[in-house]
Amino acid sequence: MDDLITIFWSSAFIAAAIRFSIPIMLAGIGEAISERGGVINIGLEGMMLAGAFGAVVGSDVTGNAWLGLVFGIGAAVLITLPHGFISINLGGDQIVSGVSLNLVALGLTTFLFRQMFGITDQPQVEGFEPLEIPVLSDLPVLGPAVFSQSILFFIAVGLGLVFWAVLFRTRPGLRWRAAGDDPAALDSVGIPVSRTRWGALLLCAALAGMAGAAISLGQLFTFIENMTGGAGYVALALVIVARWNPLWAIVVAVAFGAAEAIAVRIQAGGITLIPYQLSLMLPYVLTLVVYALAARSGHAPRALGKPFVK
Amino acid sequence: MILPLGSMGAPQPDAPARIGADGSVAAVPGGSGATPLVELRGVTKTFGDIVADDDVHLAIAEGEIHALLGENGAGKTTLMRVLAGLTRPDDGDIRWRGAPVHIGSPADAIGLGIGMMHQHDMLVSTLTVEENFELARPRPPLALGLADTRGRVAALTQRYGIDVRPDQRVETLTVGQRQWVNLLRILDGPEVRLLILDEPTASLTQSERDDVFRTLRHLRAGGVAVILIVHKLGEVFEIADRATVMRAGRVVATRPVAETSKEELAALMVGHAVETRLAGATKAPGEVILSVAGLQTTGAARDLVDVSFEVRRGEIVGVAGVDGNGQRELGECLAGIRRPSAGRIEVRGGDVTGTTPPELTRLGVARVPEDRQEHGLALGLRIWENIHLGRSASRHLVRRGVVDTARARRLAADLAARFDVRAQDLEHPVGELSGGNQQKVILARELGDDADLVVAMNPTRGLDISATQFVYEQLAAARSRGGGVLLVSFDLDELLGICDRVLVMSGGRIAGEVSGAGADRTLIGMLMGGEHHVVAGDVAL
Amino acid sequence: MAAAGRMARATAINGFIVLLGLVVSGTLLALTGADVAAAAEALVGGSIGSPEAIRQSLVQATPILIAGLGVSFALRAGLVNIGADGQLYMGALFASVVAIFGPQLPWPIASIVMLGAALVGGFLWGALPGWMRARLGMSEVITTLLLNFVAFWIVSWAVHDPIRDPLGGGYPWTPEVPDAARLPALRMGGLIIPSGILLGLAIAAVISFVLHRTQFGFELRVLGDSPAAARWSGIPVSRRIVAALAISGGLAGLAGAAELAGNQLRLSDFFSPGFGFTALVVALVGRATPSGTVAAALFFGALAAGGGSMERVAQVPASTGLVVQGTVIAILVASRSAAARSLASRVRRLVARPRVGVA
Known part of the structure; x- marks a missing residue:
């Protein structure tokens, strides 16, 4: 038992949990907003992958991680446009459209990366190094864990707070919630549903792009094909557990990040009680349980995934 | 726009209306000569095969309350949705103060000053009352001014004596409260010049209804035009200046209320008696084939309350009533897809309460569902x-x-x-x-298969005359071969034309029963309105 | 007659969509600097250019055909199963445990037992979301998606630990399926036909029969077309939902066994390169009909085989095949959207074909 406590209450473990939580936090916040607006994105994974790719290209071309981030956002938004047109303007099936986004993103990024860099020449690009925050980073345990993270962590937490406020305290947020719960009612007061949903979706794409960049520029400083490795699906699950609330998305992301950190620790031989796969499976099982409870109490946006065509 | 209305305790007398003491509408602008506020010219709208509105012309003057009457499916709601920018007409144009306007979206309508209160309100039920107000605010600031809105909502609800808190979620409100919130939201918004209300009184209590009417009179006094879709003739004479009757997608007539009578409006609504009437049953009804006793439901949109009746062999029994008074729930219980919470359904003396549809088929019970495309058919097969x-x-x-x-x-x-x-x-x-x-x-x-018992729900809705006649003949054939028929319909003409007797439903109950041919329509109308305490004569129960 | 006409029209439309997908994705790739002509040549040569290429195409088509039939089956009941990948993994897990670690049986009993085990594994993994949908009201789209990952990690654990091949050269995979359980290839004329594809064709025939000739299949189609009409006519909706997803999963599981015994021979945690998602594409392109699914699976199988050769011969990554798949599916979903349908009906009204019946 003592062993476990020393493992979990250690700077290294908490730092790893937080590091793993950054991409799914960003993507989860974005997806929470998009789903609040009534658009579900099975293609979140693809948006992230495009973001990861765009960020590496941008950073490689400009030599600047921030410009790389901008490129990543741009790539994610770009690849989301057909999905938005199909699911918002045409009223097509959002699920199937999202599957198509994932396929295109995976194929296109793999192809383009090889086209640009060849197979052998892995670029090492400028990324986001951990940032030591003066004073706070000297705190015991939590200091090195929380306050020596890349700047993206603080951006992600900040965006979670901001978008929580946007969602519940501002006009666009109110409209998004109405668009996801009762688009016909929104339409009847003279606000175009499609424009409202586009806003939520593009925001989600931008955040997913940042999430992808957080993987490529925040962890590996290069691009590897399919490097998101299912993080987009984790983020989709996260949104359910977080009950479509950006604030909760922060917390759940860290919890899911911890599951990944545990798995890494097990693989490194630190824990032998359970197989690491069990730890990686836990977020999905937890999501199923929470969803089973939420399906009854009806927390999901009521018009989620339903096209609104006049 | 805040209304010049005093507290509930001391209702102000009606402001001087533009109606003469004799009820004439000569003073109403647009009654003759003056430019109407809004004019619909030749509006036509079709949905697939069904013509909802057919070349409709309608002019509404400022400062008048205009009642729109007609049976279910006469095209009233569709016409009003065109005005509110929710439905685009196939043909026709709209003039606003004499000038052609294009109402392509709700925003256009709101911009003109058209507000609409829908039959099923257009509130987002997961949001709070104040958030719904905020949603409809034109050009609101980026940050929600909920404190400000909360104050206004609180003031409005207090003024109208409505027990609703601004931070209450809409889904926790009663239907009547939701209607009020909807109305207040329209009045709180940009200045309304034309207010459309689609059956606002259907789910209101008497005192709530009185309050709504008082509000409408004050709006009229301020020059606002009001279009009111109503079913109850009494309400037309209580509040309206003019009345337009629609039937089968067309305007039949527009009358100043002072110059017409309930009888005339009722006759215009149901039209001339359908020529192709069926002969009544030739022989006396036989044994009881369907017996319903003390039927109750819980958790439905309109719960049944102690519904009891019988259908005998060789008769067609009609069920009349305004939509939403329990007919749908009764039909679902009889079709075996809704389990009653109490009571008993017997077919030929055998208990079939809560049985399954295939078992009913085996017993020779035919069910013609209300919505043929949704419930009756698999359209892709x-x-x-x-x-x-x-x-x-x-x-x-x-x-x-x-x-x-x-x-x-x-x-x-x-x-x-x-x-x-x-x-x-x-x-x-x-x-x-x-x-x-x-x-x-x-x-x-x-x-x-020569069903023994037929339960038919609005089987002629949206059908043309020859198809309608065909349905009647089939129901009559079932009767003449000794079967029993229960016919639920919103079309009184149809019920009185082919039924041997008619049950009237109101508020989930059987309010009364009249004989088919030659029944007193006024009586049925009163029963539909839930006023069974006043009935007498040939009324049973 | 009319049905045949409709079928021909649907086929033509789908052919057009696939063609459009090829053109759009080809253009996209050309814009990004690919040698499209060389790629196309390698694509065709590697998919149908030789008996070996054809064999490769059929091998690639086998799992996506069988799983695609499973996805189609659920689609006909109105259920979107995007968890075929997880069901395929569970099927392959059951199959490998029985075939490799169970009693060694003679051919063909070993094969049959193994396929049966896979069917059971996938069936259970499909029944679970079916039950969640019917009893708990959970969307099968979400649950099947999540269960993909649960299945994947179960398999990953299994091949790393309890059923790992100790002599596997350090790879986390199982020993090879014994000879008696493998699916043989048949020689027909000059061609080599893997028997897995024949299994798939047989299943397509059985599904066609079930859907169109049995009461069960009829009820599923009513359910898929109109849940309300199904309820009004007394079809036990909940039970049919569970059954449809369970059978769908069972077929996906069978696809896992077919891939295991006919191609890879070992189960690993890189066993499926996304067969389940390709199966969804195949089912959608095939309009959820057995014959359409067969055609689509053969096409995408050829695309996969040709993609491999593209990589070797023309140095174009096989992943570009994904771009083609994704583009086809995007055009497909757009063409079936509400807006496209209303556009089509407006066009039809303009052409003013007389109606079938008169009121």
């Missing part, structure tokens, strides 16, 4: 397959789970011929057929 649907109990057609498709096709072809289904062949999806032919497919399936 073929015609013969839709006739086969619900016949799986037949040993001849299904053996060890395998369908004898050749036989099922033959049988379907026979039935389709008998019931005059007009199609090139039965391999087409039933969704490609016209509405009348779709209904014939259902009749072929349900009545083809």
